[in-house]
Amino acid sequence: xxxxxxxxxxxxxxxxxxxxxxxxxxxxxxxxxxxxxxxxxxxxxxxxxxxxxxxxxxxxxxxxxxxxxxxxxxxxxxxxxxxxxxxxxxxxxxxxxxxxxxxxxxxxxxxxxxxxxxxxxxxxxxxxxxxxxxxxxxxxxxxxxxxxxxxxxxxxxxxxxxxxxxxxxxxxxxxxxxxxxxxxxxxxxxxxxxxxxxxxxxxxxxxxxxxxxxxxxxxxxxxxxxxxxxxxxxxxxxxxxxxxxxxxxxxxxxxxxxxxxxxxxxxxxxxxxxxxxxxxxxxxxxxxx
Numbered sequence: 578x579x580x581x582x583x584x585x586x587x588x589x590x591x592x593x594x595x596x597x598x599x600x601x602x603x604x605x606x607x608x609x610x611x612x613x614x615x616x617x618x619x620x621x622x623x624x625x626x627x628x629x630x631x632x633x634x635x636x637x638x639x640x641x642x643x644x645x646x647x648x649x650x651x652x653x654x655x656x657x658x659x660x661x662x663x664x665x666x667x668x669x670x671x672x673x674x675x676x677x678x679x680x681x682x683x684x685x686x687x688x689x690x691x692x693x694x695x696x697x698x699x700x701x702x703x704x705x706x707x708x709x710x711x712x713x714x715x716x717x718x719x720x721x722x723x724x725x726x727x728x729x730x731x732x733x734x735x736x737x738x739x740x741x742x743x744x745x746x747x748x749x750x751x752x753x754x755x756x757x758x759x760x761x762x763x764x765x766x767x768x769x770x771x772x773x774x775x776x777x778x779x780x781x782x783x784x785x786x787x788x789x790x791x792x793x794x795x796x797x798x799x800x801x802x803x804x805x806x807x808x809x810x811x812x813x814x815x816x817x818x819x820x821x822x823x824x825x826x827x828x829x830x831x832x833x834x835x836x837x838x839x840x841x842x843x844x845x846x847x848x849x850x851x852x853x854x855x856x857x858x859x860x861x862x863x864x865x866x
Contacts, residue, residue, distance in 0.1 A: 625694075625738050629708055632694040632836075686802070687842040689713055691721075691739075693835050701769045703745045705729070707838060710737045718800065720841040726806035726829035727752060727765075727794060728838050739840075745772055745832055754807050755795035756786045762795045765807060765826070772832050775808070780822040788813065792826050802843055 689709055697703035709715050711734050721728040721741050729743035729750065742749045747769045754777060755762035761784040763777040777792060790810045796803035812825035 625706075628694045628706065632692060632708075687714070689715060689840040689842055691715075691838050691840055693838060694738075696832070696835055698745065698772050698832060701747045702749065703743055704732075705741045705743055705835070707739050707741060707840070708737070709840060710734045710739050712736045714842055715739050715840050716842075720794075720801040720805070720843075721838050722801075722805055722841060723830055723835060723838045725831065726808065727801065728830055728832075728835065730800050731840065743832065744775055744828065744830070752801065752807070753795055753797040754792050755803075756780075756784070756810070757791040757793050759784065759786060761786065762797065763821075763824070765792075773828055774811070775826050775828055777807075777824040777826055778816065778821070780824055782821060784822065786810065792824070801841065805841075 691707040691709040691713075693705055694708050695704075695706040697705065705728075707715075707721070715731055715734050717731050717734055719731045721731060721743075727744060729741045729746070730752075731739050732742045732749075733740040744750050744752065744765065745767050747767055750765070750767060752765040753762060754765050761780055763779040765775055765777050767775045780786075788810050792807040792810060794801035794803055794805040794807065806829045808826040808828040808830075810824050811827045814823040814825065815821075816823050
């Protein structure tokens with residue numbers, strides 16, 4: 578203790594200098610808007626870089642599993658494309674027309690690959706961050722998916738990063754989806770518990786389906802194109818009012834092992850989103866007047 582007191586007494590002026598510098602910095606950044614904005618911009622940039630480096634290190638050790646999943650998924654998709662091409666050709670005998678239709682459909686989509694650099698699982702309103710932003714063509718309101726299915730919707734964007742509202746967000750995630758092969762559709766919501774389970778609500782009572790059926794997006798939400806896999810029906814419940822079904826769905830996306838995603842830039846969907854936003858703004862102005 579005596580040595581400690583002697584050390585503090587001997588170097589007290591240095592400690593006093595550091596304390597005064599810290600107080601000065603706090604006052605400078607807290608009460609000056611320009612310095613405050615510079616500080617937060619720099620801090621956010623540094624934090625983003627650190628998260629990106631940390632994610633890169635983690636991704637390096639899981640590349641084997643990721644590559645296996647991507648290989649299997651690509652094989653599955655290639656098989657689907659081959660079968661659809663054959664069936665369509667046999668049904669129409671118009672290969673040239675079919676090819677033109679395929680090209681027109683594919684030209685509407687631009688997939689922007691991205692990596693997840695932060696990912697929350699244990700909150701009620703989880704968020705995740707990806708390493709692509711406005712400079713890469715990402716805008717708020719775009720759908721995000723991975724090789725296995727739906728992930729979420731972009732919410733906030735900066736030049737090089739984007740915050741995504743995933744399916745695992747109780748307050749903000751509402752994705753319109755349907756039972757594959759049927760026209761029955763409902764809204765996908767998460768109950769804040771199991772990260773692998775969500776619920777499709779408002780399925781009509783006259784709907785015909787069974788456990789094990791697949792659930793996919795139906796394109797009604799102005800976010801996702803139709804046909805993006807959501808999950809598989811695990812259980813069927815009655816709604817609270819007894820007027821509809823509530824489906825328990827095992828999500829196809831493993832949010833605990835989420836690394837590589839794609840942002841879906843659909844020209845038609847984004848046009849519809851802008852039109853809907855403009856209509857809502859116009860209605861709000863009319864109400865105020």
